[in-house]
Amino acid sequence: MRALLLALLLLAAPVAAPVWAVQPDEVLADPALETRARKLSAGLRCLVCRTESIDESNAPLARDLRLLVRERLVAGDTDPETIAYIVDRFGEYVLLNPTTSGSNIILWLAAPGLLLAGLGISALYLRRRAQPAGVEALSSDERARLDQILKP
Amino acid sequence: MIIELGHFALVLALAVAIVQSTLPIWGAERRNVALMAVAAPAAVIQFLLVAFSFAALTYAFVTSDFSLSLVVANSHTLKPMLYKVTGVWGNHEGSLLLWVLILALFGASAAWFGGNLPPALKARVLAVQGMIGVAFLVFMLLTSNPFLRLEVPPMNGQDLNPLLQDPGLAFHPPFLYLGYVGLSMSFSFAVAALIEGRVDAAWGRWVRPWTLAAWVFLTIGIALGSWWAYYELGWGGFWFWDPVENASFMPWLLAAALLHSAIVVEKRESLKAWTILLAILAFGFSLIGTFIVRSGVITSVHAFANDPERGVYILLILAVFMGGALTLFAARAGSLEAKGVFATVSRESALVANNLLLAVACFVVFIGTIWPLVAELLWDRKLSVGAPFFNAAFSPFMVALAAILPIGAMMPWKRGEIGRALRPLWPALVLSLSLGALVWAMQTGRSALGPVGVILGLWVVLGSVTDFWTRTGRGAIAGRLSRLARLPRADWGKATAHAGFGITVFAVSAMVAWKTEDIRVVQIGGSYPLGPYEITLADVRDVQGPNYTSTMAEMVVRRDGAEVATLFPEKRNYPVAAMPTTEAGIDYGLFRDVYLVIGDPQTGGGWAIRSYIEPFANWLWAGCLIMSLGGLLSLSDRRYRVAAGARRPADAAAVPAE
Numbered sequence: 134m135r136a137l138l139l140a141l142l143l144l145a146a147p148v149a150a151p152v153w154a155v156q157p158d159e160v161l162a163d164p165a166l167e168t169r170a171r172k173l174s175a176g177l178r179c180l181v182c183r184t185e186s187i188d189e190s191n192a193p194l195a196r197d198l199r200l201l202v203r204e205r206l207v208a209g210d211t212d213p214e215t216i217a218y219i220v221d222r223f224g225e226y227v228l229l230n231p232t233t234s235g236s237n238i239i240l241w242l243a244a245p246g247l248l249l250a251g252l253g254i255s256a257l258y259l260r261r262r263a264q265p266a267g268v269e270a271l272s273s274d275e276r277a278r279l280d281q282i283l284k285p
Numbered sequence: 286m287i288i289e290l291g292h293f294a295l296v297l298a299l300a301v302a303i304v305q306s307t308l309p310i311w312g313a314e315r316r317n318v319a320l321m322a323v324a325a326p327a328a329v330i331q332f333l334l335v336a337f338s339f340a341a342l343t344y345a346f347v348t349s350d351f352s353l354s355l356v357v358a359n360s361h362t363l364k365p366m367l368y369k370v371t372g373v374w375g376n377h378e379g380s381l382l383l384w385v386l387i388l389a390l391f392g393a394s395a396a397w398f399g400g401n402l403p404p405a406l407k408a409r410v411l412a413v414q415g416m417i418g419v420a421f422l423v424f425m426l427l428t429s430n431p432f433l434r435l436e437v438p439p440m441n442g443q444d445l446n447p448l449l450q451d452p453g454l455a456f457h458p459p460f461l462y463l464g465y466v467g468l469s470m471s472f473s474f475a476v477a478a479l480i481e482g483r484v485d486a487a488w489g490r491w492v493r494p495w496t497l498a499a500w501v502f503l504t505i506g507i508a509l510g511s512w513w514a515y516y517e518l519g520w521g522g523f524w525f526w527d528p529v530e531n532a533s534f535m536p537w538l539l540a541a542a543l544l545h546s547a548i549v550v551e552k553r554e555s556l557k558a559w560t561i562l563l564a565i566l567a568f569g570f571s572l573i574g575t576f577i578v579r580s581g582v583i584t585s586v587h588a589f590a591n592d593p594e595r596g597v598y599i600l601l602i603l604a605v606f607m608g609g610a611l612t613l614f615a616a617r618a619g620s621l622e623a624k625g626v627f628a629t630v631s632r633e634s635a636l637v638a639n640n641l642l643l644a645v646a647c648f649v650v651f652i653g654t655i656w657p658l659v660a661e662l663l664w665d666r667k668l669s670v671g672a673p674f675f676n677a678a679f680s681p682f683m684v685a686l687a688a689i690l691p692i693g694a695m696m697p698w699k700r701g702e703i704g705r706a707l708r709p710l711w712p713a714l715v716l717s718l719s720l721g722a723l724v725w726a727m728q729t730g731r732s733a734l735g736p737v738g739v740i741l742g743l744w745v746v747l748g749s750v751t752d753f754w755t756r757t758g759r760g761a762i763a764g765r766l767s768r769l770a771r772l773p774r775a776d777w778g779k780a781t782a783h784a785g786f787g788i789t790v791f792a793v794s795a796m797v798a799w800k801t802e803d804i805r806v807v808q809i810g811g812s813y814p815l816g817p818y819e820i821t822l823a824d825v826r827d828v829q830g831p832n833y834t835s836t837m838a839e840m841v842v843r844r845d846g847a848e849v850a851t852l853f854p855e856k857r858n859y860p861v862a863a864m865p866t867t868e869a870g871i872d873y874g875l876f877r878d879v880y881l882v883i884g885d886p887q888t889g890g891g892w893a894i895r896s897y898i899e900p901f902a903n904w905l906w907a908g909c910l911i912m913s914l915g916g917l918l919s920l921s922d923r924r925y926r927v928a929a930g931a932r933r934p935a936d937a938a939a940v941p942a943e
Contacts, residue, residue: 155804156804156884156885156893157804157805157806157887157893158806158887160804175672175673176671176673178669178671184525184526184527184528184669184671185525186671186672189520189522224667225666225667225668226667226668226669227669228668228669229669229670229671229672229673229674230671230673230674230677231656231668231669231670231674235664235666236660236663236664236666237660237668240652240653240656240660240670240674241678243648243649243652244645244648244649244652244678244682247645247648248641248645251641251644251645252641255634255637255638255641258637259627259629259634259637260629262555262625262626262627262633263626263627263628263629
């Protein structure tokens, strides 16, 4: 039944559904904890939505996850512990901010790498443009001839 | 009957497009003037046929012709007339027809306004444009025909997706398509130039207005979409790094890079190969965007018509056009010799830096968008790449871009000195830094984002003003003011667009850094404070709309006892589409928006109410508008129209010395 509901939800939400997100009854009494909870939920993906975080989503599953995050925080877990708890159960798919582990290092280093490569190529190009091809230094014969002409 | 004529016109347009894509290009090779001359009328006829076909489909939507399966799936007799019309492109098939219409429109425009192009180049450009037309017309007729009839028409339709029944979203797709498809012109010019093996200053001048137009439309389209997300999705977010948003953002970034590198081709005859490559890639990203939206390979918030078969076809189009163009590029790029010589510190180098930053930024967006797909295919890892990644990986490039923009814009061509370019900019720099420091001191315990946004935004805006003012030369203020009016429109455009970019940078960081949020249960008649305001939930009632029912709250916003506004946030339900939507109640202001959303009734009585103060929200849309206005100003520069006007010497002589 739950699977069916999930499937229905997936079908029914092809376009960003209106968002109620965090409900008043979920908010923790301790503002410091609540701030941490909000920060953590902004980085967790709602599993049945498209690219929405559980902080933005109104899906019931997102609500369950938000409550779970708050539960862990109230139980005294640190932020990384809470995230690890959720990832253990739902897989790294829930992380909107991909980790830097394994192959993901390519993702994180791709842009800086390309920037460096681009800088290198640009520097080479700029140096070449600064010295036009075809204009070579004078040969010693030419130099001597020039000196002769320029002699007062 | 009209429907059949529309269908027939579409098939005929395909036939014309085939002629347009073959005869002229062959004529250009054989130097056959008659064959080359086929191109222009063919482009115009193709446009007229597709336009007729589009009109026929619109007619079917307006008259609610439910014998058409597309109308049944996307319309309803009770829908307001505006959305009956916009419903034409609120679906896969219709939006594809709009795409082809705009493609044909650009082809026809090149035929109409391309009078000063050399005949061979014009023939080749139109032929390449025709080839794109053939590909998409075949795609549409084979997989996504909008003119399919139903044998037994139902009594009424299934209504358009309610989220699309909104003025902001109604005009978002046409502008976006004008931008996407406008880049096909740059692509056609690039491929035509590669076939000819010649890229010169004149080519740079011809290709720039088309790119500029496409960029302006893309800017407006993206801003409309973002504005829509802001007021419709109910929590005041304006950018989600959703794959489809990214799909429109990547061509925008590359088009911006292309605009700038084409200037170098035009003024200095350098960066030719790079500019050609950019023109090819920019259109490539438009096609990738089409693929992402329509294939469903990458799941996204608003992908529609997810169909693997269509995806494969678009991938095929992408492969053929990108593969062909890039092969041609590899073969010919070596012969595109640069002429201009310039020092390492010069306007040229600054524009290279601009291109580098924009291109790498585009690459960040690209790799972030496709990474989940790559990771699953190669390593069987199911993962997500969301806003936190993009914010971290993309923002530094925009910061760097804003930081170097004013200096680069003041740098002279050929050879410059950073110190000399910076000299007139000192006041702007000092002013921006001190205002940033002031803001930093005033805000309590928040991130550095706000102050950095202030510094960068102000620096770019003041830098543009300084650049513009120095263009008037020296001397008395009055003389300089009168010279200001005579400055070429391109200079006006440059200053305006750059200032718009600065405003956008500022607004984005202000909205992210200084947003105030409040979530609570409010009883009817109850009040609560929100920043400097006091908000009262006066009433909640049910309202009947034309094709929806609505729960509407009446909320009064007061400041120091005086009423500021009365807002009516709504929760709508569209029974035919069985979908709820939120309509936020927004009091728009110069420095902040008060943004109220009504949620569900609570079991203990009262309503869940979410309220936000969105600082400088209007500055974001204004910044985008100013950017596009700058593009339009530059586009209206008469040098584009009379530029290569060697054809009519009388006109050329009338150009004032600039």
